[in-house]
Amino acid sequence: xxxxxxxxxxxxxxxxxxxxxxxxxxxxxxxxxxxxxxxxxxxxxxxxxxxxxxxxxxxxxxxxxxxxxxxxxxxxxxxxxxxxxxxxxxxxxxxxxxxxxxxxxxxxxxxxxxxxxxxxxxxxxxxxxxxxxxxxxxxxxxxxxxxxxxxxxxxxxxxxxxxxxxxxxxxxxxxxxxxxxxxxxxxxxxxxxxxxxxxxxxxxxxxxxxxxxxxxxxxxxxxxxxxxxxxxxxxxxxxxxxxxxxxxxxxxxxxxxxxxxxxxxxxxxxxxxxxxxxxxxxxxxxxxxxxxxxxxxxxxxxxxxxxxxxxxxxxxxxxxxxxxxxxxxxxxxxxxxxxxxxxxxxxxxxxxxxxxxxxxxxxxxxxxxxxxxxxxxxxxxxxxxxxxxxxxxxxxxxxxxxxxxxxxxxxxxxxxxxxxxxxxxxxxxxxxxxxxxxxxxxxxxx
Amino acid sequence: xxxxxxxxxxxxxxxxxxxxxxxxxxxxxxxxxxxxxxxxxxxxxxxxxxxxxxxxxxxxxxxxxxxxxxxxxxxxxxxxxxxxxxxxxxxxxxxxxxxxxxxxxxxxxxxxxxxxxxxxxxxxxxxxxxxxxxxxxxxxxxxxxxxxxxxxxxxxxxxxxxxxxxxxxxxxxxxxxxxxxxxxxxxxxxxxxxxxxxxxxxxxxxxxxxxxxxxxxxxxxxxxxxxxxxxxxxxxxxxxxxxxxxxxxxxxxxxxxxxxxxxxxxxxxxxxxxxxxxxxxxxxxxxxxxxxxxxxxxxxxxxxxxxxxxxxxxxxxxxxxxxxxxxxxxxxxxxxxxxxxxxxxxxxxxxxxxxxxxxxxxxxxxxxxxxxxxxxxxxxxxxxxxxxxxxxxxxxxxxxxxxxxxxxxxxxxxxxxxxxxxxxxxxxxxxxxxxxxxxxxxxxxx
Numbered sequence: 098x099x100x101x102x103x104x105x106x107x108x109x110x111x112x113x114x115x116x117x118x119x120x121x122x123x124x125x126x127x128x129x130x131x132x133x134x135x136x137x138x139x140x141x142x143x144x145x146x147x148x149x150x151x152x153x154x155x156x157x158x159x160x161x162x163x164x165x166x167x168x169x170x171x172x173x174x175x176x177x178x179x180x181x182x183x184x185x186x187x188x189x190x191x192x193x194x195x196x197x198x199x200x201x202x203x204x205x206x207x208x209x210x211x212x213x214x215x216x217x218x219x220x221x222x223x224x225x226x227x228x229x230x231x232x233x234x235x236x237x238x239x240x241x242x243x244x245x246x247x248x249x250x251x252x253x254x255x256x257x258x259x260x261x262x263x264x265x266x267x268x269x270x271x272x273x274x275x276x277x278x279x280x281x282x283x284x285x286x287x288x289x290x291x292x293x294x295x296x297x298x299x300x301x302x303x304x305x306x307x308x309x310x311x312x313x314x315x316x317x318x319x320x321x322x323x324x325x326x327x328x329x330x331x332x333x334x335x336x337x338x339x340x341x342x343x344x345x346x347x348x349x350x351x352x353x354x355x356x357x358x359x360x361x362x363x364x365x366x367x368x369x370x371x372x373x374x375x376x377x378x379x380x381x382x383x384x385x386x387x388x389x390x391x392x393x394x395x396x397x398x399x400x401x402x403x404x405x406x407x408x409x410x411x412x413x414x415x416x417x418x419x420x421x422x423x424x425x426x427x428x429x430x431x432x433x434x435x436x437x438x439x440x441x442x443x444x445x446x447x448x449x450x451x452x453x454x455x456x457x458x459x460x461x462x463x464x465x466x467x468x469x470x471x472x473x474x475x476x477x478x479x480x481x482x483x484x485x486x487x488x489x490x491x492x493x494x495x496x497x498x499x500x501x502x503x504x505x506x507x508x509x510x511x512x513x514x515x516x517x518x519x520x521x522x523x524x525x526x527x528x529x530x531x532x533x534x535x536x537x538x539x540x541x542x543x
Numbered sequence: 544x545x546x547x548x549x550x551x552x553x554x555x556x557x558x559x560x561x562x563x564x565x566x567x568x569x570x571x572x573x574x575x576x577x578x579x580x581x582x583x584x585x586x587x588x589x590x591x592x593x594x595x596x597x598x599x600x601x602x603x604x605x606x607x608x609x610x611x612x613x614x615x616x617x618x619x620x621x622x623x624x625x626x627x628x629x630x631x632x633x634x635x636x637x638x639x640x641x642x643x644x645x646x647x648x649x650x651x652x653x654x655x656x657x658x659x660x661x662x663x664x665x666x667x668x669x670x671x672x673x674x675x676x677x678x679x680x681x682x683x684x685x686x687x688x689x690x691x692x693x694x695x696x697x698x699x700x701x702x703x704x705x706x707x708x709x710x711x712x713x714x715x716x717x718x719x720x721x722x723x724x725x726x727x728x729x730x731x732x733x734x735x736x737x738x739x740x741x742x743x744x745x746x747x748x749x750x751x752x753x754x755x756x757x758x759x760x761x762x763x764x765x766x767x768x769x770x771x772x773x774x775x776x777x778x779x780x781x782x783x784x785x786x787x788x789x790x791x792x793x794x795x796x797x798x799x800x801x802x803x804x805x806x807x808x809x810x811x812x813x814x815x816x817x818x819x820x821x822x823x824x825x826x827x828x829x830x831x832x833x834x835x836x837x838x839x840x841x842x843x844x845x846x847x848x849x850x851x852x853x854x855x856x857x858x859x860x861x862x863x864x865x866x867x868x869x870x871x872x873x874x875x876x877x878x879x880x881x882x883x884x885x886x887x888x889x890x891x892x893x894x895x896x897x898x899x900x901x902x903x904x905x906x907x908x909x910x911x912x913x914x915x916x917x918x919x920x921x922x923x924x925x926x927x928x929x930x931x932x933x934x935x936x937x938x939x940x941x942x943x944x945x946x947x948x949x950x951x952x953x954x955x956x957x958x959x960x961x962x963x964x965x966x967x968x969x970x971x972x973x974x975x976x977x978x979x980x981x982x983x984x985x986x987x988x989x
Contacts, residue, residue, distance in 0.1 A: 102608065103610065104610050104612070104664075104673060104675060106663075106664035106665075127664075130660055130663065130664075132614070132615055132618065132619065132622075132656060132659070133617070133618070133619040133645070133647065134643075134645075136615045136617055136618075136619075137615060138612060138613065138614045138615060138656065138660060139612055139613040139614075140612050140660070141610050141611060141612050141675075143612075144611060144612050144613045147613070162548065164549065164550050164587050165587060165590055166550070166584065166585055166586050166587050166589075166590050167584065167585040167590045167593070168578070168584045168585075169578055169582045169583060169584060169680075169697045170616060170680055170697065171579070171582055171649075171682070171697055172578065172579070172582075173578065173579040173582075176578075188642045189642075191639065191641060191642075193637065193639050193649075195637060195684050195696075196634045196635075196637075196684045196686070197580075199579070199580075201579065203617075210578060210584065213578070214576055214584060214586070217552075217576065218550075218552035218573075218576075219552075227550060229550060229587075234615075234616055234680070236617070238641050238642045240642070250641075251615045251616065251617055
């Protein structure tokens with residue numbers, strides 16, 4: 098994309114309404130615009146990151162064998178009366194009456210609707226196991242929406258639901274979700290720690306939250322420092338292999354890691370004192386096993402191999418897709434702006450032309466721009482007629498991890514400069530070498 | 544995808560509630576499930592087609608230089624009071640009050656919000672021309688939702704908005720939209736005819752609708768038959784070239800083509816009698832040039848090159864993304880089911896194993912499955928333990944354009960059968976040749 102043909106309304110001033118760094122930088126980088134309390138437009142740059150995150154979630158869910166569908170944003174109230182949650186849910190549920198005076202609601206989650214889809218179509222254990230998920234806009238009418246997309250009212254969530262014939266299979270689905278979530282967060286450059294959690298309005302006892310450590314997090318967290326060093330890395334995962342998947346879950350949950358809701362000070366004392374950490378965390382996902390809570394009340398049954406009719410075993414599993422943008426920025430920024438991890442960056446590299454209008458500089462930038470595109474990359478070419486300082490400030494603010502700086506002086510020696518946003522280090526090399534290097538870097542971030 | 548691991552709940556019976564063929568087949572093929580009047584879940588197969596259509600719309604919009612963003616589904620009522628449409632819009636607007644008793648609405652369209660975004664960030668002609676678009680769920684509280692996704696209440700629409708400094712530039716944006724829409728529909732295998740239309744609640748005089756001819760269409764249409772033979776084909780379009788783009792618009796609008804709303808019986812008589820056609824059409828898009836209607840009332844101005852401050856020239860342009868599924872099926876089906884055009888098919892080919900469990904047939908199917916995937920294709924392998932007749936009925940119903948049939952008898956002679964869903968014609972060839980042929984077919988449908 099050429100910047101002069103893009104829509105990137107960066108702000109020079111710090112917006113007064115933003116209390117935390119991610120909110121401030123998302124406004125300043127022209128990623129979002131507030132349209133009402135807790136309701137945002139995603140401007141082009143913000144949408145690009147949102148779509149990259151969505152894509153990673155889709156890929157990792159489908160690797161785990163989970164199948165995408167899409168449920169609508171509005172739901173009939175009667176469905177929620179079947180589970181008893183219509184009255185229980187409280188004021189966070191946005192209740193709506195249509196022109197025929199029918200009671201509707203803007204879905205805050207989808208256990209009832211997915212159970213309805215299941216019971217309409219599935220009757221036999223032969224069609225199981227089955228995990229269906231979607232990525233759809235949700236609404237929770239928060240009393241005090243704040244922190245930008247971190248605690249918005251209209252937000253994008255991935256929610257998935259497993260259907261299994263027995264508890265063992267459902268526990269495998271729970272484990273499969275934990276592992277696929279760990280991989281998802283790692284691809285986004287995040288360390289998200291699974292912590293034993295309380296279940297809240299979804300129900301069920303077996304539940305973990307995934308928390309990203311950040312001083313601005315809403316939850317107090319207590320953990321064994323050893324848990325922060327665990328990585329899946331590049332290991333091959335066979336999601337059909339119950340033992341392998343359970344082994345990974347065992348490893349990642351073997352250290353003490355809890356939120357204030359489930360913290361057990363006695364058990365915490367067993368952690369080696371130098372490893373005992375108290376901090377704050379941002380919740381970016383949660384998984385639940387709740388058995389037959391919805392299938393019993395809503396009549397979702399299957400026949401087993403030996404001919405019995407049993408309520409199907411279920412769990413639900415969520416990732417806060419729009420909130421992840423905030424969490425990533427909280428975990429990765431400096432005083433100049435955002436620093437996107439390669440896995441989610443909106444553009445792969447910035448090309449900064451130090452002397453727009455100089456025919457050699459223009460031609461070199463053009464060649465690098467097309468060269469990166471030919472390698473399947475998506476560069477942002479700052480082709481504005483502006484000072485170098487302004488161009489650097491923009492690319493630093495919007496957080497592109499790599500910058501190629503092109504100017505007449507360097508070109509005389511046949512070189513351009515490749516700069517890492519994270520380290521600030523620069524290296525001179527030929528334009529071709531810069532293209533190769535950037536392509537190599539992203540080959541490791543599919 | 545292996546069918547035994549997929550979720551494809553096909554129905555054997557014709558659903559009583561479906562009055563038109565597209566609604567009937569979408570229900571029977573397990574593409575959608577109704578959740579409330581005019582509100583649908585998109586089951587996995589339906590979602591796949593929806594995403595293919597979305598992807599084509601995105602690609603063609605971006606080729607035309609239009610920039611994607613994403614506005615929220617809910618909007619504050621006050622924004623619509625600025626344009627005067629809050630009171631004008633009538634009962635099709637779903638009005639909502641949140642827990643703080645603030646007046647909101649579920650967006651039926653986005654002229655006000657995009658104008659708000661524009662006026663917050665753009666002040667100079669130097670940042671123009673600019674066209675922003677999004678693909679987002681909308682809600683119109685239809686009195687009588689019917690015909691499945693063709694006239695749903697919650698529906699997916701692409702709506703784009705151009706901002707230009709003067710009328711000439713805005714007319715070019717209008718023309719650019721018409722051409723990009725023609726190309727979009729062609730890629731989906733549709734003949735959509737631009738017809739002079741009435742403007743309705745959007746405003747403005749210069750407007751065309753795009754209609755797909757179908758006996759179940761909601762509009763009566765009057766046209767010169769010659770218009771149905773026009774094609775863009777593979778011509779290169781330079782969207783910056785005003786003359787080229789205007790020339791294409793001229794060509795596609797030179798024949799008489801109007802809906803009942805704008806029909807002029809006198810002018811129609813000038814059409815050669817043998818070419819004079821009256822029929823029905825499904826509206827799949829509409830473009831509008833409305834000048835300063837919103838920019839004046841909402842104060843969206845820019846400074847011109849000579850320092851004047853003028854309200855920005857605008858237009859808005861919509862494609863009914865979810866409704867397109869219905870329109871495509873109305874235009875392309877037979878008595879066995881859907882016939883997807885290659886451009887939008889959910890899976891590129893079906894692999895039907897005539898004797899599941901036979902080790903040779905299983906191995907051949909597996910090799911074809913992996914061979915197609917290695918060519919970047921997405922096959923559906925019917926690996927159920929079911930009769931051939933049932934497998935054929937399923938692939939015919941769900942409309943996959945190509946089927947590779949594999950059985951022990953053919954394999955003895957080293958052949959499988961490649962069958963066209965559209966013509967019903969079959970040809971025997973080696974498994975490798977079948978993979979090659981299918982890959983060649985799709986190379987022409989990027």
